[in-house]
Amino acid sequence: MSAMDLYTTAGSAIVVVLLVLVAWAMGFRKAAQLDADTLARELAAAEPRGRLADAVFSADGRSAIARLADGKLLTARVMADGVSLRILPAGAAKLSLRDGNAIVAFADIGYPPLSLKLKEEAPAWLKALAGEQT
């Protein structure tokens, strides 16, 4: 790595920081919130034939777990101003309940474990889904 390479890399790093600061200063930091309507809308866009059967939302509205009518598991997490969904067969992700949290772990490192602080006690369907795998 030459001195010129070091300078251009350092310069690029500074430009990255500056551009992110500009974006932040211009107000591009809106965060999405998940609720039943948003989840249904996101599902319709991703899987038009999917139907929500049950859903739980985290206390902070940033993540959700749902069961679809065909038995599949849906997870959703807020990604800044967007939402990232995963729809997978029940059992394809590891679901557990611990201390008022529902935790879903995925094999894909592109989708880190999802931990939901539940507003209230886990509903029976969620307990059943977690129990099926323990």
Place this chain on the structure above:
Amino acid sequence: MRDPAPPPFEIPDIITYAVPGFVLLIILEMIYVRAAGKGRYQAADSASSLMMGLGNQIMGILVGFVAIAAYLWVSQYRLFDLGWTWPVMLACFFAEDLAYYWFHRIAHERRWFWASHVVHHSSQHYNLTTALRQTWTGVLGFSFIFWLPLVYIGFPPAMVFMFSAISLVYQFWIHTEAIGRMGPLEWVMNTPSHHRVHHAINARYLDANYAGVLIIWDRMFGSFVPEDDKEKPRYGIVSQLGTFNPFRIAFHEWAGIFRDVRQAKNLREVLGYMFGPPGWSPDGSRKTSASIKREWAEAQQHGAAIVAE
């Protein structure tokens, strides 16, 4: 050793020279999005895109010599001695753009190359920072092999590199929702409209518009899909990422290949997981672009039949 013909002029570092322009255009686009409410920006998403671009630059410095060495090695066995003349440069421009088309198409259709290219598609946003969301593993994944035939024919390696750089710079500005249609240019050139389709995950838009500079290749090879004003593109990848962490973004598909290959039961499965279409699985239980498009087409037909009744 047969040295390739040296360029008759000093080739500037085209991408480095373009960076100030990139920065200026990104800021102008942000202002436009804020003022016009058309397009989307999000600081966290832009940060991860720009970090991927920075990582791509660092990887170029660290391992870019592998591609250069491959070009020079193949150049020794070139069929013709094509010099730096205007007709040769014109031919090289078209040949490079055609090579890019096939690289890009195969990068979508074969998981090995998709594992690198997926990075560029992993944002749910579509703006000028998305253009800079680039892979860290392109050279290590041997993406450069698609340009080796040009060097084998006899185009000087420096000329091929020059047109590759020009193509990359060209492709920057088309990553925007701020520009609609561009009239007759849409017939020949890759434009923001064509490239929005390419980045979309709507079933009707999947695996389309692989062009670099000229859209003619898609029209010739049957992969052209026009943007439909009635169907707004949704951006990202079919299995959306749940992270802005650059390392997870860079390596998630490679990790997926590794995980699948480790569980493969025979050589057919190993090859399928590595070189099959993204989403390939031995039992067909996962979704591929083809299966998604098939389901969509069936749903369309079903809907049309209901309307007809």
